[in-house]
Amino acid sequence: xxxxxxxxxxxxxxxxxxxxxxxxxxxxxxxxxxxxxxxxxxxxxxxxxxxxxxxxxxxxxxxxxxxxxxxxxxxxxxxxxxxxxxxxxxxxxxxxxxxxxxxxxxxxxxxxxxxxxxxxxxxxxxxxxxxxxxxxxxxxxxxxxxxxxxxxxxxxxxxxxxxxxxxxxxxxxxxxxxxxxxxxxxxxxxxxxxxxxxxxxxxxxxxxxxxxxxxxx
Amino acid sequence: xxxxxxxxxxxxxxxxxxxxxxxxxxxxxxxxxxxxxxxxxxxxxxxxxxxxxxxxxxxxxxxxxxxxxxxxxxxxxxxxxxxxxxxxxxxxxxxxxxxxxxxxxxxxxxxxxxxxxxxxxxxxxxxxxxxxxxxxxxxxxxxxxxxxxxxxxxxxxxxxxxxxxxxxxxxxxxxxxxxxxxxxxxxxxxxxxxxxxxxxxxxxxxxxxxxxxxxxxxxxxxxxxxxxxxxxxxxxxxxxxxxxxxxxxxxxxxxxxxxxxxxxxxxxxxxxxxxxxxxxxxxxxxxxxxxxxxxxxxxxxxxxxxxxxxxxxxxxxxxxxxxxxxxxxxxxxxxxxxxxxxxxxxxxxxxxxxxxxxxxxxxxxxxxxxxxxxxxxxxxxxxxxxxxxxxxxxxxxxxxxxxxxxxxxxxxxxxxxxxxxxxxxxxxxxxxxxxxxxxxxxxxxxxxxxxxxxxxxxxxxxxxxxxxxxxxxxxxxxxxxxxxxxxxxxxxxxxxxxxxxxxxxxxxxxxxxxxxxxxxxxxxxxxxxxxxxxxxxxxx
Numbered sequence: 001x002x003x004x005x006x007x008x009x010x011x012x013x014x015x016x017x018x019x020x021x022x023x024x025x026x027x028x029x030x031x032x033x034x035x036x037x038x039x040x041x042x043x044x045x046x047x048x049x050x051x052x053x054x055x056x057x058x059x060x061x062x063x064x065x066x067x068x069x070x071x072x073x074x075x076x077x078x079x080x081x082x083x084x085x086x087x088x089x090x091x092x093x094x095x096x097x098x099x100x101x102x103x104x105x106x107x108x109x110x111x112x113x114x115x116x117x118x119x120x121x122x123x124x125x126x127x128x129x130x131x132x133x134x135x136x137x138x139x140x141x142x143x144x145x146x147x148x149x150x151x152x153x154x155x156x157x158x159x160x161x162x163x164x165x166x167x168x169x170x171x172x173x174x175x176x177x178x179x180x181x182x183x184x185x186x187x188x189x190x191x192x193x194x195x196x197x198x199x200x201x202x203x204x205x206x207x208x209x210x211x212x213x214x215x216x217x
Numbered sequence: 218x219x220x221x222x223x224x225x226x227x228x229x230x231x232x233x234x235x236x237x238x239x240x241x242x243x244x245x246x247x248x249x250x251x252x253x254x255x256x257x258x259x260x261x262x263x264x265x266x267x268x269x270x271x272x273x274x275x276x277x278x279x280x281x282x283x284x285x286x287x288x289x290x291x292x293x294x295x296x297x298x299x300x301x302x303x304x305x306x307x308x309x310x311x312x313x314x315x316x317x318x319x320x321x322x323x324x325x326x327x328x329x330x331x332x333x334x335x336x337x338x339x340x341x342x343x344x345x346x347x348x349x350x351x352x353x354x355x356x357x358x359x360x361x362x363x364x365x366x367x368x369x370x371x372x373x374x375x376x377x378x379x380x381x382x383x384x385x386x387x388x389x390x391x392x393x394x395x396x397x398x399x400x401x402x403x404x405x406x407x408x409x410x411x412x413x414x415x416x417x418x419x420x421x422x423x424x425x426x427x428x429x430x431x432x433x434x435x436x437x438x439x440x441x442x443x444x445x446x447x448x449x450x451x452x453x454x455x456x457x458x459x460x461x462x463x464x465x466x467x468x469x470x471x472x473x474x475x476x477x478x479x480x481x482x483x484x485x486x487x488x489x490x491x492x493x494x495x496x497x498x499x500x501x502x503x504x505x506x507x508x509x510x511x512x513x514x515x516x517x518x519x520x521x522x523x524x525x526x527x528x529x530x531x532x533x534x535x536x537x538x539x540x541x542x543x544x545x546x547x548x549x550x551x552x553x554x555x556x557x558x559x560x561x562x563x564x565x566x567x568x569x570x571x572x573x574x575x576x577x578x579x580x581x582x583x584x585x586x587x588x589x590x591x592x593x594x595x596x597x598x599x600x601x602x603x604x605x606x607x608x609x610x611x612x613x614x615x616x617x618x619x620x621x622x623x624x625x626x627x628x629x630x631x632x633x634x635x636x637x638x639x640x641x642x643x644x645x646x647x648x649x650x651x652x653x654x655x656x657x658x659x660x661x662x663x664x665x666x667x668x669x670x671x672x673x674x675x676x677x678x679x680x681x682x683x684x685x686x687x688x689x690x691x692x693x694x695x696x697x698x699x700x701x702x703x704x705x706x707x708x709x710x711x712x713x714x715x716x717x718x719x720x721x722x723x724x725x726x727x728x729x730x731x732x733x734x735x736x737x738x739x740x741x742x743x744x745x746x747x748x749x750x751x752x753x754x755x756x757x
Binding site: 016017018021024025027028029031032034035036037038039040041043063064065082084085086087088119120139143144145146147166169170171172173174175177178179180181182183184186187190194195196198199200202203205207210211213214215217 | 338339341342343346347354355356357361362363366367368370371375379380383386387390391393394397398399400401402403405408409410411413420427428430432433434437438441444445453475506508509542543544548549623624627628631632745747748749
C-alpha cells in the first residue's frame with residue numbers, strides 16, 4: 001500500500017492504480033471529472049505534487065498512476081470564454097482570430113502553458129503560430145489536444161490557448177485547405193443518381209438473393 | 218495485489234521470437250464453428266430468456282436482461298404524481314450528448330425546432346469522442362456506395378437491414394462533406410484527396426481518419442458548433458424515464474439533475490434517444506473500451522414503453538483491447554494498426570488468424586488461443602496475445618507508427634510500453650452494441666414520437682459491425698433523424714399535459730410482479746457504473 005492525498009485528505013491505496021481508480025478504491029463517487037477513461041475526452045484534468053519537490057505537476061487522472069506521497073486534486077472544469085462564430089462565413093479567417101480572441105496576441109512567452117499540458121503539446125508555439133496566421137502549423141502542433149483547459153489555468157495573459165487552437169484548426173480545415181477532390185467527385189456521382197438504381201435493386205432482393213450478391217469480396 | 222504481482226514475471230521478460238509465416242486462412246465452415254465455440258454471443262452460458270416486455274422469449278446476455286427486467290428509479294410500484302405543469306416544453310428533446318445527439322440537435326435547431334439536449338455527463342462525453350480508427354466512406358476510384366453496402370452486409374453476416382444500410386452508404390459522402398466544411402481535419406494524401414485506409418472485412422480501402430484521433434477531432438468541432446447553436450443544453454442531467462402521451466405515444470421525459478437530485482419534467486412533441494451503448498455493463502465480465510456513461514439507459518426506458526429491440530443478443534468484442542498493464546485493461550488499440558500491417562502472435566510466436574478478418578472472427582480466434590493454453594499470462598492472471606506494431610515501421614518506413622498512431626504511442630508510453638519497439642498484449646474488449654432499438658430509415662421506433670439514432674439503435678450492422686461504419690452511422694442518422702423528428706414534432710397534433718402519464722411504467726411493473734413474484738429486481742437505468750463496490754472491475 002502507498003500513501004496518497006486526495007483533495008487534501010490522506011489515504012492508503014494499492015500500487016498500480018490510476019488517480020481515478022484510487023478515488024474509487026477509497027470510496028469516492030466521481031461524476032464531475034470523469035469521461036472516456038481512455039485519455040481523450042479531457043474531463044479528468046488533475047493537479048498534483050510530490051513530496052520534497054516544489055514543482056506543481058498536471059496530468060489526466062484516468063491515465064496517471066498514483067505514486068507514494070502523491071497529493072492530487074481533480075480540476076473538473078476550468079472557466080473559459082468561448083467565441084461565438086460560424087467558421088464558414090467569417091469574412092477573413094486570419095483577422096477573425098483577433099476579433100474573436102483579441103488576447104491571442106498578448107502572449108508573454110512564459111511557457112507555462114507548454115509545461116502544464118498533459119498531452120505534451122508545445123502550446124506556446126501554437127499560440128504564436130496562431131497569432132502569425134500559421135494555422136496549418138497550429139493544426140500540426142495541437143492535433144492531440146483533449147480540451148482539458150489546464151493551459152488556461154496557468155496562462156498569465158489569461159487567454160484560452162485550447163480554444164484559440166480550435167479556431168485556428170477549423171479555419172485551416174474549412175477556409176484554407178482546398179475541398180478534397182475525391183469527395184467532391186463522389187458527391188456529384190451520388191447526387192446525379194449514379195448509384196440509386198443499383199442500391200434500390202439490392203434493397204428489393206430477397207435475403208437469399210442478397211446473400212448471394214454480397215457473399216464474395 | 219502487490220505480492221501477487223511480484224511473484225509472477227513481467228510478460229515482457231520472455232518474448233518469443235515472432236515467426237512471420239502467414240496464419241492459416243479461415244474457411245467458411247470452420248469460421249462458423251470458431252464463432253459458435255468461442256465468440257461470447259453464440260455461447261450458451263451467461264444468458265437469460267426474457268419473460269417480460271416486447272422481446273419476451275428472446276435469449277440475451279444476463280447483464281442486458283437485468284437492466285430490461287428492472288424497476289424504475291422513481292419507485293418500485295406506483296409512480297410519483299405529475300406536477301401541475303412541466304418544467305419545460307420543447308418540440309424536440311434529444312437525450313444523449315455524443316455524436317448522434319449533437320448532430321441531431323444542430324440540424325433540428327437549424328430546421329426551426331425548439332430543441333433541448335440533455336446528457337448525463339458533459340456534451341461530447343461519449344463513445345464517439347473515443348473513436349480512433351476512422352469512418353468508412355466509399356471514395357476510391359474503384360469503390361462505390363454499392364460496394365460499401367455489399368461489404369457491410371456481408372460483414373454483418375447477412376443480418377443487417379438492407380434499407381438502413383442503403384441510406385448509410387448513400388448519405389455518407391454528403392455528411393462527410395459537411396464535416397469537412399466545418400473544419401474537421403481528416404488526413405489528406407499529397408494531392409489533397411482524403412486519404413483512404415484499409416479496415417477489416419472490406420474489399421477496398423475506405424477509411425478516412427484524423428490520425429488516431431478521429432472521434433476527438435470531430436467532437437471538438439461539433440461541440441463548439443452545438444454550444445453556439447442556440448440549442449438548450451442541460452449537462453449532468455440524465456433521463457430516468459420517458460413520459461407517455463395520447464395513444465401510447467412518447468410525450469417527453471423525466472430528467473434527474475445529478476448534482477441536486479431534483480427531477481425535471483420535460484414535455485416534448487418528439488423524443489430522440491441517442492444514449493449510446495452498454496459497454497459499462499461489462500457483459501460476461503469483459504473489460505470495455507467504452508466511456509464511463511455507456512450503461513444502456515435508452516434501452517431501459519424505451520423497453521418499458523414497449524419499443525421493440527433488435528439483435529439484442531449481439532455485441533462486438535473488439536479483438537484488440539489492452540490486457541496488460543492491468544490499469545489500462547479494456548483500452549482499445551484501433552483496428553487501423555492491423556490495416557497498416559500489424560501482426561498478432563500467440564505465446565509461441567505463431568500467427569493464428571488473418572489479422573484483417575472480421576472483428577468477431579479475430580476476437581474468437583484470440584479467445585481460442587487463450588482458452589487452449591496458447592495465450593500469454595499476465596501478472597494478474599489474465600491471458601492475451603501479442604499485437605506487434607513493429608512490422609508497420611519495417612514495411613512502411615521508420616516512424617510510420619509514430620506518425621499514424623500518435624495517441625496509441627503516447628498512451629502506451631505513459632505506461633512504460635514503447636509500442637514502436639515492443640508488442641502490446643491484447644485480449645477482446647467489449648466495444649459495441651450491435652443490436653438495439655428497432656427503427657426505420659427515419660429513426661421511427663415502434664412508439665409514435667420516439668426516435669433513435671446511433672449506437673442505441675439496432676439494425677444497420679446486423680450481428681457484426683465493420684470498423685468505421687458506426688461513426689458514419691452516428692453522423693448520417695444523427696443528421697437525418699434530427700431533421701425528420703424536428704419536422705414531425707412541429708407538425709404533431711397538440712396534446713395537453715393532462716394527457717401525459719407514467720402509465721406505461723406502472724403497467725410494466727405489474728407485468729414484472731406477475732412474472733417475478735417476490736423476486737427482488739434491480740433498478741434501472743443504471744446511469745453510472747459503480748466501481749467502488751466491485752473492485753474486480755476497478756481496472757476496466
